[in-house]
Amino acid sequence: MTDTSTSAAVASARHRGRGHAGRRPRRAAAPIVCLALALAACQVPNSGSGATPVEGSTELPWSQLRPLVDPGGYVGSTTALLPEPDIAPITTNPHPVLPATVTDNQGSKVTVTSDERILALDLYGTLAATVAGLGLGGNLVGRDESTGFPAARSLPVVTSNGHQLNAEAILALHPTVLLTDTTLGPWSVVLQVRAAGVPVVVLPATRTLSTVGSLVGQVAAALGVRAEGNELATRLDDEISAERVQIDAVAPKDPAKRLRVLFLYARGQAGVYYIFGKGSGADSLIDALDGVDVATDAGINGFSPLNAEALAKTRPSVILMMTLGLQSVGGVDGALKLPGVAETPAGQHRRIVDMSDYQVLSFGPLTAQVLDALARALYAPNPVASGPVISPSGGAR
């Protein structure tokens, strides 16, 4: 039985100079063509029938994909990739109404007088992505470690030692407004920036499916682009609703057959393993994918250190992980050696689905695309094409 891991979309789409002008229907594409249904049995290594090379293949809408009849029985790991990781702005010509006065999440009244130089920093990169979605991406002057969408990659990083804010790096960029939440520290650095005269707007740190629209509204209010914010929030909510309808169509209808999914966080090989339970954002994600969040069912709240027996008791059929986290434990083979994983149905089927750390739980403007990519990985994973598979994270295993 060979492992197959495929990407639901491929970076070659970007190579072909696909821009994001206008409002094309946003659907994560699966350019690898393979209509062979993947059932629980062995995967043929050279599945040449119907497989076309990745380059030059077309977007595959859901109507052309046949979802698995029994997704719980599929064997092999999959990487969920976005076809277009760049953010499509709601408008290329926003009209900020300034000065804008808002009461931030901590009750401080902040007045923003200029949108010229924006810094949006948080643990998941959501705020910077939201600013880009509002059409103000060109005004970003710096980024945090978690912001990786292509348009922002060349911006200077203002965190040091990983996720620690650096006051001098921030002030050296002469920002006119700083948007942050409490997930990056030390908090005193944020206060130093405020004391230096920069308007600092603190936003809520919760990230779930229901906060997508409200966060957009709060960021837009702070930057004085409420109208654009409403438009973006509506667009995102519409996209998410449409995606959920699509997922309902491909997921098993019978609740007993729904996929049992568990989100596992791992970093390195020194025992830093956590199960993400209720309230961590993973529950909202799994729920939207029409899966059963086994961690919430088992009564796990928030982030719980991994306990082998508890994991085995939850019996997940799929384990969801972050891509860099999976790499840090040594890939799928390493993940199977984590305590309790090999004893789960997911472990026995090597069914590990991973997605970029910066997209999977960020609940930003790419949420609908993230859901789509994950749904494809869960319900319609495709075997590897016979040609070389070009995927940015080297997902072919």
Next chain:
Amino acid sequence: MTTIDAPHEAADAQVDTAMSSPVRATGARRAKVTTLFAALVVAIVVVSLVSASVGQYGIGFGDVAASVAHKVFGPLGVGHASADHFAEATLWQVRMPRVAMSLMVGAALACSGALMQGVFGNPLADPGIVGVSSGAAVGAAAVIAGGINLLGEFTVPAAAFVTGLIAALVVYSLSRAHGRTEVVTLVLTGIAVNAVAGAGLAFCTFFGSQVARDQIVFWQLGSLNGSRWPYVVTVAPLAAFGIVAACAMARRLDLLALGDRSARHLGVDVERLRLAAIVLVAVMAAGAVAFSGVIGFIGLVVPHLIRMVIGPGHRVLIPASVLGGAVLLAGADVVARTAVPYADLPIGMLTALVGGPFFFWQLRRARGRAGGWA
């Protein structure tokens, strides 16, 4: 005396020589002490200015000096504020509090080290062994992991201060027997308390969220990043009170060096002196550690270096340690900020890197002299 009778000349000359050598010796020592203090004060000023002029935000040394002169002597028209208002804000809101904090924390830690070494009569004593650092770490970790936010930005330092103090006093009270404190028992109890605090720390680290864990780890490594004026203003009175009280105790510490019994016969209330010293050490060290995280070895290294220059007299040792500690930590902070580009090395790591080998060297030296006093 201008005329000396000839037969008495030789005898008088001998008396003269005998009388003038202690005078000359004291004069030489006084000169040495004055030079040391002058050097330390100059070093403090230079290190402060250098520290204020390095950082990711490029502000030249000349600009820094001019801005400082303007702030201090503004009405006299000396110096000028920086033209770039961000540069001015960075200098006065980000760097200056950091410089002030490093000076004060260094001073407080070195002073507590000198006090500990005087009270225990052992050159290897360090505020950490009384359990202050680990106790404070547990308090900070508990608040960080629990997400408690009662006092806003002061919650973590307040918790660290309280638990550091409690740990030190627990160690002290557990090591008393029959109204006396055995030094060895104190050290061993300190070790036990450190072990328990370590377990508490591991518990908090394990149960915190990912973000909390990062914060706890960085707090334990010690960092002056994020120092602000409100913190400086909070630590200043604690440090000042501790230093002044320590200087007042200096003479009695000198007497204590003769031995417990001799000191008692000379009128020193040994128990009360020990208790007062430990309370001072706990207050100063807990206050310093509460804001800057765990920074060790300053209390060990600085008094030793000073002693190597001017000997063990506490009336000079304590003030000189205060100045020396300030210079050392401010200098270490400059290195922490500039050694690796765009990174801020944890300062506790740096001091341990230098202090650890120094500790070993001292151990070897002390062995040769039966654990003696410098």
